[in-house]
Amino acid sequence: MKVEQNKKAIDETLEQICSHALFIHSNTHTRLLRYLVEKAILGEDLKEYTIGSDLFGIDYSIDKNNGTVRSYMYKLRKKVAAYYESAKPINDIVFHLEKGQYNLSFLSSKEYQSSINKEESYFKISKQTLLTATLSVAGSLLLFFIILHFSRKPNILWEPYFIKGANNLIVVSDQFTVTQKLEDGLRHAVLYGDINNNKDLLNYNQKHPDIHLKNTDYTIMSKMAPYGIKILTEWFISNQSSYNLQLESNLTYDDVRENNILFIGQYKTMNISNSLFLKNSKMFSTYRDGFKYANNNEEKIYNTRFKENGKLEYAMVSYKPIESGKMAFYFVSNNDIGVLATLRKFTDKDWLKGFEKQLPKNSKTFNALFEVSGLQRTDVSCELVELETFNN
The missing domain is CATH 1.10.10 (Arc Repressor Mutant, subunit A)
Known part of the structure; x- marks a missing residue:
């Protein structure tokens, strides 16, 4: 105009x-x-x-x-x-x-009406497009959150530990230490493989009255403890869960009743845990520095062996319910490399998927024996050699 x-x-x-x-x-x-x-x-x-x-x-x-x-x-x-x-x-x-x-x-009136019709037409198209886009985005978001949910959902073995409000207790094996009076007249801290608590100490002193051993006010742990706690801390944090920490020497039956238990360490230093570890097994038992496997007429001994290229050792991972309705996970080896190697396996989501496929559909309780070898703690081979499963 x-x-x-x-x-x-x-x-x-x-x-x-x-x-x-x-x-x-x-x-x-x-x-x-x-x-x-x-x-x-x-x-x-x-x-x-x-x-x-x-x-x-x-x-x-x-x-x-x-x-x-x-x-x-x-x-x-x-x-x-x-x-x-x-x-x-x-x-x-x-x-x-x-x-x-x-x-x-x-x-002009004609130009204005044409403009209005154009805007209304555009609005209708935009509204339809917006609705389609909204549904598309909503579908994509739903799919994303479904994928996110299942990607974050922990392996079924770990669910009891990662549900909201779960009470979890990591138990670290520690070695009972005593002091012995030596020739210089001073007392020195020493370790005895068959003295793991005050009761053992009392029995030992009764059998050897001339030695006069006394217990110390501290215990010791292997290198497995700090490395193992680091692995588990990262795993629990990534799954938005937490835990409390206890030494095996201070573990009580109340601790076992009130918590999901996760034990890491040596079976030769077990006290209360000894009454629970492998209690349900019909095939496995501890034997010397390793384990014995017996099934029907077949018997195998899995003990630490030294090879030209390093040491071959064995670790047991046991997963079972305990009396309070809680679960217990045991990562056990008399050598720290065995504990660390199995911990790394069971905190690897991809590896866990493959392992779970080896379990029967109606069974999530098991005892699994692993063969571990390697010269370095970060460069090891860890292979499953025997598996015992139970119906839930």
């Missing part, structure tokens, strides 16, 4: 709109509309900054993100649109404020 030929008609339209009930009590929006019409007649290209500075005296050096103009323009568009819904255009001139723009344009 040619503005020069319709200046009078534009002024009449402006006054007609400003006298409408939508504008008569809104000085700010009336003032803004008059300003936009004036600038449109002059053909000036308006920006938010220009309107804010000229009309409202806004200093954008103080606040570059001042949203006053955006707010007023949004409300003005609503008022103008509401006006044309209730009143017919006069002089065949329509004031049009396009969304996202600051310039006002003059349209």
Whole structure:
């Protein structure tokens, strides 16, 4: 529409709109509309900054993100649109404020109607597209959370330890220490393989009254303890769970009744744990520095052996329910490398998936014997050699 030929008609339209009930009590929006019409007649290209500075005296050096103009323009568009819904255009001139723009344009009734039809058509398409997109995104999010849920869901063996509010106790084997009076008259700390508690010490002293052993106020642990706790700490944290810590020498039956138990260490230093470890087994028993396997008429001995390229040893992983409805996990070897190697296996999600497939569907309770070899603690071979399972 040619503005020069319709200046009078534009002024009449402006006054007609400003006298409408939508504008008569809104000085700010009336003032803004008059300003936009004036600038449109002059053909000036308006920006938010220009309107804010000229009309409202806004200093954008103080606040570059001042949203006053955006707010007023949004409300003005609503008022103008509401006006044309209730009143017919006069002089065949329509004031049009396009969304996202600051310039006002003059349209004929035909041009305005065409613009409205176009916007409505666009809205319908957008609404349908939005609905499709929303459903698509919702489906994708649902799939994502399902995958996330199952990827985070722990292996079934670990579920009792990782459910919310689970009471977990990691028990670390420790060696009972005693002191012996030597020739220099001083007492020195010593270790006896057959003295693991005060009762053992009393029996030993009765059999050897000339030695006079006394217990110390401390115990000792192998290198397995710090390395094993590090592995388990990372595993529990990654599964959003926690645990308490106890030494085998201080373990009580109340501890066993109240917690899921996870034992790491040597069976020769067990006290209370000795009454639970392999209690359910019909095939395995401890034997010297390893284990004995007996099934029907077959018997095998798995003891530590020394080879040209290193040491071959054995570790037992036992998983079983205990009397309180809790679960117990035992990672046992008389050599720390065996404990660490099996801990790494059972805290590896991919390896656990393969191991679980070896268990019968109705059985998650087992005793598993592993052969472990290697020259270094971080470079070891750990292979399953015998497996005993139980019906749940």
